[in-house]
Amino acid sequence: MRNLSVPLILAGWASLLLHGxxxxxxxxxxxxxxxxxxxxxxxxxxxxxxxxAIAKAGDTTQSLAAxxxxxxxxxxxxxxxxxxxxxxxxxxxxxxxxxxxLSGVDPSGYQLVPILCYHNLAPQSKGRLVxxxxxxxxxxxxxKSQGYRVVSLKEFLEFTSLKKQLPRKSLVxxxxxxYRAFIQYAYPILKxxxxxxxxxxxxDYIGAGVTALSWxxxxxxxxxxxxxxxxxxxxxxxxxxATESADEYAKRLAAxxxxxxxxxxxxxxxxxxxxAYPYGSQDDVVVQRTKERGYAAAFTVRxxxxxxxxxxxxxxxxxxxxxxSLDDFIKNLNFYNMESLK
Amino acid sequence: xxxxxxxxxxALYLAFFLSACATTTKLDQTMPPGAVExxxxxxxxxxxxxxxxxxxxxxxxxxxxxxxxxxxxxxxAQGKERVEKNINQAVTDAMSRxxxxxxxxxxxxARRYFLRALALDPANKAAFDALQDDIKEIRVLNHTVxxxxxxxxxxxxxxxxxxxxxxxxxxxxxxxxxxxxxxxxLKIPExxxxxxxxxxxxxxxxxxxxxxxxxxxxxxxEEVELETNPMLSEARExxxxxxxxxxxxxxxxxxxxxxxxxxxxxxxxxxLYQQGKTALDQKKYAESYAALNQLAKLSPNYQDSSSLLxxxxxxxxxxxxxxxxxxxxxxxxxxxxxxxxxxLQYDPNHAAAKKNIEQAERLLQGLQERQxxx
Numbered sequence: 001m002r003n004l005s006v007p008l009i010l011a012g013w014a015s016l017l018l019h020g021x022x023x024x025x026x027x028x029x030x031x032x033x034x035x036x037x038x039x040x041x042x043x044x045x046x047x048x049x050x051x052x053a054i055a056k057a058g059d060t061t062q063s064l065a066a067x068x069x070x071x072x073x074x075x076x077x078x079x080x081x082x083x084x085x086x087x088x089x090x091x092x093x094x095x096x097x098x099x100x101x102l103s104g105v106d107p108s109g110y111q112l113v114p115i116l117c118y119h120n121l122a123p124q125s126k127g128r129l130v131x132x133x134x135x136x137x138x139x140x141x142x143x144k145s146q147g148y149r150v151v152s153l154k155e156f157l158e159f160t161s162l163k164k165q166l167p168r169k170s171l172v173x174x175x176x177x178x179y180r181a182f183i184q185y186a187y188p189i190l191k192x193x194x195x196x197x198x199x200x201x202x203x204d205y206i207g208a209g210v211t212a213l214s215w216x217x218x219x220x221x222x223x224x225x226x227x228x229x230x231x232x233x234x235x236x237x238x239x240x241x242a243t244e245s246a247d248e249y250a251k252r253l254a255a256x257x258x259x260x261x262x263x264x265x266x267x268x269x270x271x272x273x274x275x276a277y278p279y280g281s282q283d284d285v286v287v288q289r290t291k292e293r294g295y296a297a298a299f300t301v302r303x304x305x306x307x308x309x310x311x312x313x314x315x316x317x318x319x320x321x322x323x324x325s326l327d328d329f330i331k332n333l334n335f336y337n338m339e340s341l342k
Numbered sequence: 343x344x345x346x347x348x349x350x351x352x353a354l355y356l357a358f359f360l361s362a363c364a365t366t367t368k369l370d371q372t373m374p375p376g377a378v379e380x381x382x383x384x385x386x387x388x389x390x391x392x393x394x395x396x397x398x399x400x401x402x403x404x405x406x407x408x409x410x411x412x413x414x415x416x417x418x419a420q421g422k423e424r425v426e427k428n429i430n431q432a433v434t435d436a437m438s439r440x441x442x443x444x445x446x447x448x449x450x451x452a453r454r455y456f457l458r459a460l461a462l463d464p465a466n467k468a469a470f471d472a473l474q475d476d477i478k479e480i481r482v483l484n485h486t487v488x489x490x491x492x493x494x495x496x497x498x499x500x501x502x503x504x505x506x507x508x509x510x511x512x513x514x515x516x517x518x519x520x521x522x523x524x525x526x527x528l529k530i531p532e533x534x535x536x537x538x539x540x541x542x543x544x545x546x547x548x549x550x551x552x553x554x555x556x557x558x559x560x561x562x563x564e565e566v567e568l569e570t571n572p573m574l575s576e577a578r579e580x581x582x583x584x585x586x587x588x589x590x591x592x593x594x595x596x597x598x599x600x601x602x603x604x605x606x607x608x609x610x611x612x613x614l615y616q617q618g619k620t621a622l623d624q625k626k627y628a629e630s631y632a633a634l635n636q637l638a639k640l641s642p643n644y645q646d647s648s649s650l651l652x653x654x655x656x657x658x659x660x661x662x663x664x665x666x667x668x669x670x671x672x673x674x675x676x677x678x679x680x681x682x683x684x685x686l687q688y689d690p691n692h693a694a695a696k697k698n699i700e701q702a703e704r705l706l707q708g709l710q711e712r713q714x715x716x
Contacts, residue, residue, distance in 0.1 A: 334535030336601030
């Protein structure tokens with residue numbers, strides 16, 4: 001009897017001790033302060049999705065992005081998740097380890113990415129499509145000063161296939177046709193601001209005279225990270241003309257889509273993935289053929305921004321005309337569609 | 343006895359060891375329990391609030407953050423599990439309603455359900471694919487061209503932006519430099535991110551020279567973080583003067599830069615509501631409808647806006663329907679048809695308007711045939 005009761009009592013004692021230990025008295029305010037200090041010393045907490053850190057003096061969103069996400073350019077993830085542009089010491093910072101909103105859709109609306117479409121540039125504007133350098137410079141500096149992020153076409157296409165989240169104020173710059181003026185006037189400004197761009201060139205024009213870029217120019221631009229893509233062979237309207245027989249049309253359309261592929265492959269060493277329809281003109285037949293010929297994305301000139309779920313063969317672009325004031329230009333920067341989705 | 347003593351020693355040893363493990367390691371090697379608790383608590387509170395508001399996605403993230411700080415926090419673990427379950431349920435529900443709407447051919451409804459699924463689960467492939475592959479236009483209105491109208495003036499009417507004429511041009515597959523004949527029906531699509539004024543918006547604000555937001559002072563908008571944004575205060579002043587169009591233009595300009603600004607969105611709601619209500623009182627039903635319709639897109643249940651919208655719609659339907667009857671009696675069949683088409687824009691199920699259009703079209707056809715025989 002005695003032999004049995006002793007361990008029992010002891011077990012009870014032990015459990016009492018353990019219990020006491022689990023329910024530690026709530027700390028006084030002094031202790032809480034100490035705890036907060038300790039918490040600051042304590043660096044981070046980490047799970048599958050998030051890192052929770054306390055900002056120290058000198059920490060920036062860039063430095064935290066470099067340290068925890070391996071890339072200072074991912075600072076926008078920290079800024080947008082915490083809705084801050086700068087950090088103050090002692091502030092709790094949530095660092096999302098993964099994209100948390102791939103499609104850019106939330107209960108109050110969805111993200112749009114505008115794609116701007118430029119043509120030729122010159123010291124002075126001429127007609128609608130030759131933009132004065134001063135206006136272009138003003139527009140680019142405006143984008144920079146307002147915190148817009150110029151993303152590459154590749155990144156944009158990852159966004160439209162649910163592979164990449166883009167910063168909220170993202171946009172894409174494109175230049176049509178293949179004018180030499182791109183190197184003379186746009187390139188220095190883009191370089192200065194760290195902006196990338198895509199050139200849609202029609203292959204009949206490349207190397208055709210002093211106003212056109214050459215294949216060698218394009219190769220150099222591609223090596224610097226500019227994206228060169230197709231804009232047909234001849235810049236002819238790709239929709240069937242009233243006077244064209246079915247056969248003639250099929251042949252013409254095949255050439256418009258195939259010749260750029262051959263020439264890109266020969267001169268640049270890769271196949272174009274994207275096509276800008278000349279004049280933005282397309283219909284169901286054009287879209288179908290473009291897809292069949294292996295283009296993953298194609299672009300119109302319908303003046304509106306793009307949600308992530310835009311139809312890949314009818315992506316919208318907004319043409320920037322020389323007569324536009326800065327205000328008119330800004331009207332093309334729609335990067336959110338407000339709509340209650342609860 | 344000896345055995346009992348031995349057991350006692352072991353038990354004491356064990357108790358000491360266990361208790362040490364529960365306290366000292368936590369205090370010395372990680373951090374005091376109070377500190378962890380003080381870090382977790384705000385996230386728990388926020389998660390609970392968000393969940394109550396129905397913001398399930400944000401609530402889930404807050405529960406996950408709470409668990410990042412304290413993986414053993416049982417309240418958060420339960421919260422996470424519960425919200426995940428609710429999200430799954432709501433997504434499944436939205437997807438099946440969306441597919442069902444698609445089968446019925448109601449794209450606008452299907453679109454909203456698929457978007458709702460993505461708002462709950464932004465990486466949901468099925469919802470994303472459905473939007474990308476199956477949904478074409480958001481919302482398209484028909485516009486019957488009136489005398490003197492151009493694509494630019496129509497774009498100004500619907501989008502308050504003349505340069506959007508390209509969208510109307512492209513949607514209707516028009517030839518270059520088209521001539522618009524009165525009576526032509528054009529499709530006018532809603533453009534995401536651009537305020538859409540609806541079918542019968544008030545005439546565009548012409549007196550640009552007198553307007554306080556005249557283009558003469560087109561400075562780039564001020565910094566985002568300023569508390570009293572000059573652009574918003576201009577809009578507020580315009581609202582006080584009941585210059586709703588000016589106020590709205592000001593808020594919209596601000597919102598292009600700051601679409602998530604709660605202050606901006608709230609002001610936009612107020613302007614639209616005031617405009618809708620005032621115009622309704624003044625019997626300007628088209629203006630009232632346009633404003634309240636925009637408001638419905640932002641917040642469907644803002645105050646009594648949905649009942650006001652219903653009233654404006656009813657008045658408009660009555661107005662255009664009886665205009666149609668008047669024109670019909672005057673044997674102006676084209677005009678009558680145009681009026682009844684407008685009725686159908688507001689009320690697609692208006693049986694009398696449908697019937698009248700058919701009858702007028704038959705009459706018109708008969709007339710034309712007789713004229714050709716002559």
